[in-house]
Amino acid sequence: MNAAILHNPDGLYVHVPFCDGKCPYCAFYSVPFTPDGEADWLRAVLAELACERAEWPELSPATIYFGGGTPSLLSGDVWLRLSEALHAAFDLAAVTEWTVEANPGSLTTERLALWKGLGVNRISLGAQSFDDGVLRRLGRRHTVAQVCAAVEAIGAAGFENWGLDLIACVPGVGPARWAATLDAALALRPRHISVYALTVEEGAQLAKERAAGRFALLSDGRQLARLALAEKRMGEAGFARYEISNYALPGFECRHNLAVWRGGDYLGMGPAAASHRGGRRWTNHADLCAYVSAPLPPRESEISSVEGQALDRLIFGLRTAEGVGMSELEMRYELPTLSRWRCTLEQLAKVGVVVEANGVWRLTRRGREVADGVAVELMG
Ligand SMILES: C[S@@+](CC[C@H](N)C(=O)[O-])C[C@H]1O[C@@H](n2cnc3c(N)ncnc32)[C@H](O)[C@@H]1O
Ligand code: SF4
Structure with a gap:
């Protein structure tokens, strides 16, 4: 057997369940940020880390990914404690990519400098749109000017590998307005762009709006046209569509996600985090209260x-x-x-x-x- 085919590098994922509000389309697990919630969450993540360290003595992660939620809301002290604990728990010598998701409204130059010092080397910024009207319609709590300021700060802090998330197929946004967002995103020269077609997720506010007849998605034909326009503009700018929703300049593909799609093992920590090891998958319950009160995180487990x-x-x-x-x-x-x-x-x-x-x-x-x-x- 070919070991190179069989072995995928391992990944570590930490779910940060805090946001500064709830976007109406989003069903990712999050709760409003509070300093007490952050302290409880940190204590529970450190406990889960210590426990998993014993379960995965061989884990040698090649990638680390902090997602959410809004990791950029965490305080500096919490980042230092998390980094210290990760180093104590695992051998991080093989880590080549450490991604943090950030929101434009909460990304500061101090935080970027701290991340750089800790070894974070990839930032994924949730821009979503370069049109203030669309950002308002999406319920975002930041402006285009804040996205541009965040990008400038990322560059000034010395990060080379950074990307933007965009939401496509927003009702009421015609081809010209969508093209303007794509062009504005590309003009900032990111290395990676994720383009997600707006979906109505069960449990999200948008699902209630749709049920009440106050919201409808674009027709399939219009959605395909918007996504085709994205592919065209990205291709012209030298980006490869390396996965359905993900574009990158050569060498800037997200290694963490690629390893997951290749069936690699990953350890996820935090409420709602998923893990995969061999044929076993488990997902921590999406419940911060339960996560911080139980000695071990309550979770669903499945052997495939x-x-x-x-x-x-x-x-x-x-x-x-x-x-x-x-x-x-x-x-x-x-x-x-x-x-x-x-x-x-x-x-x-x-x-x-x-x-x-x-x-x-x-x-x-x-x-x-x-x-x-x-x-x-x-x-x-
Ligand atoms: C884990 S989320 C959070 C990232 C970060 N908190 C933010 O808001 O920028 C990652 C991305 O998923 C996308 N997303 C979430 N819900 C979506 C939906 N219903 N339809 C399309 N994209 C969605 C957004 O582009 C978002 O940036
Ligand atoms: S899209 Fe991001 S900021 Fe908005 S609710 Fe979801 S995780 Fe929070």
Whole structure:
């Protein structure tokens, strides 16, 4: 067996569940920031870290990712304690990428300098739009001027690897207005841009608005047109669409997410954080009170079958530009069902949604538009 194919570097994820308000479209777990909540959360994360350290003595993470929520809201002292604890728990010598998600309204030059000193080397900034009217409609609590100031501060602090999140397909935003946001984002010269089509998530305020008839998404055709425009503008600027929602300049792909999509192991900590180790997955309950009161985080655990793991790898792999090789699946999972998936892929290739080259399968341009349907066919 080829060890290089079988081994993916490990990742560490920390979920910071605090925000300065709730965006109506967002269903990620978060609560309003308070200093007491932050102190309780820190104590519980440190306890979870100590416990997981004993469970994962071999963990040698190659990537660290602080997401949320809004990690940029955490105080300097908390960052120092977290960094100290991570170094004490794990050997971080192999870490090549340490990402922190930041919001434009809470990113300060002091925080950036502190992160730089700790070894953070990648910033993901939630810009969402370069149109103040759209930011207001999205319920964001920052302005375009604050996004630009944050980007300037990121550069001044010496971060080379940084990216922006944008939300596409906002109702009422026509092609010209969307193109203006794309151009404004590209003009800042980020290395990475995530483009997410606005979705209505169960539990988010937008779902209630939709149920009450006060909100409707763009038609499928308009959504596809906005996403195609993004792909065109990004391509012209030298960005590769290395995953359905992610664009990067060469060498600036997010290594942490790539390892997750390649089926690697990762340890997640904090309420709502997910972890994956071999065939086992678990997710801490999305409940800060429960997380800080129980001796061990309450969580849901699931052991996936080898077939389930292989299917996940296939579906996530197809969504990436690098695709997924049948020989990798064969070696890694030794499954008889592969021939069934091969048949399905061959049928899907006939209708132009997947393509195979040198044994590697990936979605075509049309396939990226109907990726969920491709997944359903493979699961069937
Ligand atoms: C984990 S969230 C939080 C990042 C950070 N707190 C922020 O707001 O900038 C990561 C990204 O998911 C995207 N997102 C969250 N909910 C979404 C939705 N319903 N539709 C489209 N994009 C969404 C946003 O672009 C956001 O920046
Ligand atoms: S999008 Fe970001 S800031 Fe808004 S609620 Fe979600 S996590 Fe918080």
